Amino acid sequence: MPQDTAPQAPAAPAPSARALLPLILPSLLVGVGASLLFLGVSEAAEAFQDVLWQDLPDALGVGRYSVLWMLVMLTTTGVAVGLVVWKAPGHAGPDPATTGLAAPTLPPVVLPGLLLAATLMLAGGPSLGPENPIIAVNVGLAVWCGRRFLPRAPGALWAALAEAATIGALFGTPVAAALVISEALAGRQTKGALWDNVFAPLVAAAAGAITTTLVAHPSFDLDLPAFGRPGWGDLLTALVIASAGALLGMAAVYAFPYVHAAFARLRHPMLMLPLGGLVLGLLGALGGHLTLFKGLDEVAELASDPEGWSAGGFAGMAVVKLAALLVATCCGFRGGRIFPAVFVGTALGLCAHALVPDVHPALGVATGVLGVLLAITRQGWVSLFTAAVLVSSPEILALLCIASLPAWLLVTGRPQMQLREDGTPVR
Structure with missing residues (x-):
């Protein structure tokens, strides 16, 4: 040859x-x-x-x-x-x-x-x-x-x-x-x-x-109850909640270009942003004051009382916060999506704990945050890192790595929560 x-x-x-x-x-x-x-x-x-x-x-x-x-x-x-x-x-x-x-x-x-x-x-x-x-x-x-x-x-x-x-x-x-x-x-x-x-x-x-x-002196540890030695049930829980978080986040991702196009039709920031603010006020009235702001302090308040709301209450806050994140970005407010997504994942994980008390709150929060962040940011390492530091539990880290695999399969190759100049989603 x-x-x-x-x-x-x-x-x-x-x-x-x-x-x-x-x-x-x-x-x-x-x-x-x-x-x-x-x-x-x-x-x-x-x-x-x-x-x-x-x-x-x-x-x-x-x-x-x-x-x-x-x-x-x-x-x-x-x-x-x-x-x-x-x-x-x-x-x-x-x-x-x-x-x-x-x-x-x-x-x-x-x-x-x-x-x-x-x-x-x-x-x-x-x-x-x-x-x-x-x-x-x-x-x-x-x-x-x-x-x-x-x-x-x-x-x-x-x-x-x-x-x-x-x-x-x-x-x-x-x-x-x-x-x-x-x-x-x-x-x-x-x-x-x-x-x-x-x-x-x-x-x-x-x-x-x-x-x-x-x-x-910042701290991201939510001081949730300590998580012990994981079992087979915890593995199944991690897989299910992380995948559910990814699906919930992808619902907002798929709605993103349509909501953005609706606000873009107004053409002027003095129409887009005040209307967006009004919609956010209505969402705040629906979800309560914890669904306002960037969400980091509000996440700590949620985690301080995992039994303080019903499953429906946690689910409602997760959906309202995700909708507020979607509207705030689409109408033109200048800000990032990581911290609100952490709130959504935390509320989802505590909802799972409220539905099934055997779901450990730390595991529910970590895997919920992981799934939602994977969908919203498409940053695998940041999603794993953020989920891990919220609960500060080495035992959960292995479960997070495993749970990230099916969640990643649900989001990879699909539209991202970012648009090109022509309004089409980045992939």
């Missing part, structure tokens, strides 16, 4: 320690800066939330979470964010339905409007988290500063550092960022060993996580 004698191009050398060491200081700076921006926005939003949902209704003699106040506040938030999207330079960034965790690099002039829109949203009650806009702002700032002060470094490096740093800050640990990076690198042809490629982002993620931990 004839042999190919064409000369082969030499493989590019892997990065050396001499090449990686100069990245440490920029990575540390990006990590600390990303965390401080996240903490600052969170603190400002929480303070403003207290004014809107405690001080103001108390001064007016209105119930803090009365139906009237929820309708007024959510609609007003829609008006306020609509004004920012309409008038701010760059219109507070791209349509949130077209973005994910991998943020586009936005010009600096767009970033103040995006930050303001996200802060108003977090304080006003729509069911979205801070992750997408905070990542986008940190990426934009890091790329701008990097090009200004270290122009020889590639722009992609600064974006990777900012994304990793923000994810580390959001979760209070660099592990989540490392998992996201490794998942992203799996689909690319990269040079050198995995740890060469994740070295600088992992430094940034560690700096972001440590800064958040030292300043804010």
Whole structure:
């Protein structure tokens, strides 16, 4: 047989320690800066939330979470964010339905409007988290500063550092960022060993996580009853609940382009966002005040009393929260989907516990969150990690890994909860 004698191009050398060491200081700076921006926005939003949902209704003699106040506040938030999207330079960034965790690099002039829109949203009650806009702002700032002060470094490096740093800050640990990076690198042809490629982002993620931990002392552990040694029944439970969570999440994913198209027909943010706020107020009135806001504090409240609601109550909150997540994203509020999806999965898992008391609440919550996150984010490692840290149980981790397999089969290759510019879903 004839042999190919064409000369082969030499493989590019892997990065050396001499090449990686100069990245440490920029990575540390990006990590600390990303965390401080996240903490600052969170603190400002929480303070403003207290004014809107405690001080103001108390001064007016209105119930803090009365139906009237929820309708007024959510609609007003829609008006306020609509004004920012309409008038701010760059219109507070791209349509949130077209973005994910991998943020586009936005010009600096767009970033103040995006930050303001996200802060108003977090304080006003729509069911979205801070992750997408905070990542986008940190990426934009890091790329701008990097090009200004270290122009020889590639722009992609600064974006990777900012994304990793923000994810580390959001979760209070660099592990989540490392998992996201490794998942992203799996689909690319990269040079050198995995740890060469994740070295600088992992430094940034560690700096972001440590800064958040030292300043804010976050904890994702829901302090649910301890889970003992798993049995065959627990394995079946994990498989069923994770798959049910994936199916529930996929219902929202399939509805996503249609709900987005309905709001898009209004064409103007001062119509889309106030109407979306009104719908969110009606959903809040239906599901109760726990279905408002990003959902992390509300998840802790649910988990503090697993027996406090009936199965129907938990199921209702899961469905309402998922609908609120869908509406908030489709009408134009700037925010992320991870934390509301965690609420949906938690409510689903506690619903399973209420229906079948033999279902351990920690197992129900972890597998419910896993299934819903797989459908909503399509990020396998992040879904596993988030589900695991909520219950802090090594015994559940093996069950989560097994339960992720049928759940992943239900979501892979299907539309994602992200749209292209023409309104068609990303696959």
